[in-house]
Amino acid sequence: MDTQFQSTGFDVPGPDIQTVEANGLTMKVASMGSGPLVLLCHGFPELAISWRGQMAALAAAGYRAVAPDMRGYGGTTAPSDPVDYTVLHLAGDMVELVHALGEKHAVIVGHDWGAIVAWTSTLLRPDIFTSVVGMSVPFVPVASTDVLSDLHHAGIDDFYLQYFQTPGVAEAELEKDVEASIRRMHFSASGDGPDTVTFGMLQPGKGILNNTVEPEILPAWLGEQDIAEYASEFRRTGFSGGLNWYRNITRTWELMTPWRGMVIHQPSLFIAGETDDVLKFPNAQANIDNFSHTLPGMRGCHILPNAGHWIQRERATAVNELLIEFLDGLKSAD
Template sequence: MTELRHNFVEVNRTRLHYVEAGEGPAVIFCHGFPELWYSWRHQLPALARAGYRAIALDMRGHGASDAPPDIESYDVCHTVGDVVGLMDALGIERAAFVGHDAGTSTAYHAALMRPDRVRGVMGLSVPYIPRGPVSILEAFQGAVPPGFYMLYFQEPGVAEKDLGRDVKETLRRLIYANSGQNPQVPFIMTVPPGGNLVDQLPAPDGPIEFLSEIDLEVYVAAYSRTTFRGGLNGYRVFQRNWEITAPWNGMALPVPSAYIGGTSDTVLHFPGFREAAQAMGNALFIEGAGHWIQAERAEQVNEELIKFLATLPR
C-alpha cells in the first residue's frame, strides 16, 4: 500500500495541510467545492507508483487548512500564492498542476502568473477560459436560469445556512446530483425565489457508485467542523478575480495543457464551455461521466494524466 504523508506548512501567514505520496517530479493537485485533498485519493497512489511526487493540499478554507475570515483572502492571487509558497517550502523548483472544478482557477492562474514554475497543467471538468471583457458572473446574466447556484452563493450567510442544516444530506445530494449516476442530464442547480438549494437536489435511492459511506464520512467530518464558508467564498471572489487579472486579459495558457471532462457533467453544458475545452487542444470527453470525474472514472483519468505528464519537459 502506498504511504500517504500528512504535513502542514506555513505559507504567507496561512497554515496549509497537504498530503503527498511518492518521489520524483512534483505534481500538485488543487481540489474544488465541496471537496478536500481526499478528492485525489485515487490519483496519489497511482502517480506515486508511476514515479511522481504527488501532492494534494486542502485549499485555504477547506479541511485542515486555515480559513481566513475575509472574502478577499480567497482571490486567485492568494490561492496561487499558496501553491507557489508550498513549492518554495518544499524545495520544488517546477511542478505540473492538476485542478478540478474551482481548483482549476488556481491551476490555470499559476500557469499564467508563474510559467517559470509550472511544467504543464491539466484541468478536470472546468476548462480554461481566457479573461474576457466581462466577468463570468456578468457573462452568465441572462444566459442561465434565474436562481442559478453561482448567483445564489454570492450573498454571505445565505448558502452557509442552507448547506449547513444537514451536512451529510447536503453532501450526498450535491455529489449525486452532479454525477453521471443522476439520469437527469444536464442537471442545472437553481434555487426558486424564497427557497433553498438542498431541497431542489435529487437524493440517491441507493449507494453512490463511486463514493463509499466511509468516503462520505471523511467529507462530512471535515465540513461539519469547518462549515461551507471557505468554499463559498471562492465563488464570491469571481468579480474580484476578473478585476485583478486584467494584465492577463485574453492570454492563452503559456504551458502545455490538457483537459478531461464527462459528457454528463453539467459544466460542459454552460454556454461556451465545451468549445473552451476543445480550444485547449488536448481534450478528452468521457462518455457518461459526471462532474466528479477523478472518482467516477479514476482508472481512466489516472491513465490519461500519466500519459500527459510523460509529454512534459523536465
C-alpha cells in the same frame, strides 16, 4: 497515516500527512512518492482526499504527488476576511507551497475550482508551473466582462453562482444537515445522478439542494466512509471558506485585467465527464472548441462517456492512465 487516506484503492500505505507554512497559511498537505512534483488542487465542496485515487498511481509511476486542503478547507487556514479568497491569493498559495516543499517546478492539476486555480497559476507563473491539467472546468482567458454581469444581462438570476454570493444564505442551507448535503450534491452532479435538471440552474426562490436527490443506492465511487469523512470536516469548518471563493468572482476579474486575453503556452491536458453539467454552461463548448488558440500546447482533450462532475473519482482508473501518459510524455520530451 491520516485515517482520511486509508482507503486508496491500492495495496500500499496511504500518503504522509504534514502541515506546511505557505503564504501566511498553515496548510494540511498529503504527500506520496518521489520524483517530479505533481500538485493536486481540489474544488468545491471537496478536500485533499478527493485525490486519493490518483496519489498511489502517481507515486507508483515515479512522481511526487502532493494534495493540499485548499485555502478555507479542512485542515488549512480559513482567513476570516472574505476578500482574502481571490484567485490571486489561491495561485499565490500554490506558488508558495511549491517553494515550501523545496521544489522549483511543478505540474499542477486541478478539478472544479481547483482547475481555475491550476489554469491561473500556470498563466501567471510559467517559470514554476511547467504544465497543467484541468478537469471539469475549461480554461477561459480573462474576458472583458465578468461572468456575474454576463448572467444578469442575459436575464439569468437563478444560477448557483449568484445564489452563493450572499454570506450566510448557502451556509444555512448546506450546514443544516452536512452529511445529507454532501451526499446529495455529489450524487446528483455525477454521472449516476438524475439527468432531468441542470444542477447549477436553481428554481426561483429555492436553494441548491432543491435540485438534488437522495440516492437509493450509493455508486461504487462514493461510499459511506467517503461521505462521513467529508461531513466530519465540513461539520467542523462550515462551508464559508469554499463559498468565499465564489464571492470573489468579480473582484478576481478586476484584478486579472492585466492578463486579459492571454493564453497558456505550456503543455496542457483537459479531462471532463460527458454528462458534467459544467459542460452545459453558457459558452462551455465554445471555450473547449477554442483550445487550439487558448491552449496552443494542448496534448489532449478527453470527454469520458457516462461520467459526471467528479471525474477523478467517478473514473479514477481512466483519469490515472491519462495523467500518467501525459506526465510520461513530458519526461520523454525533456
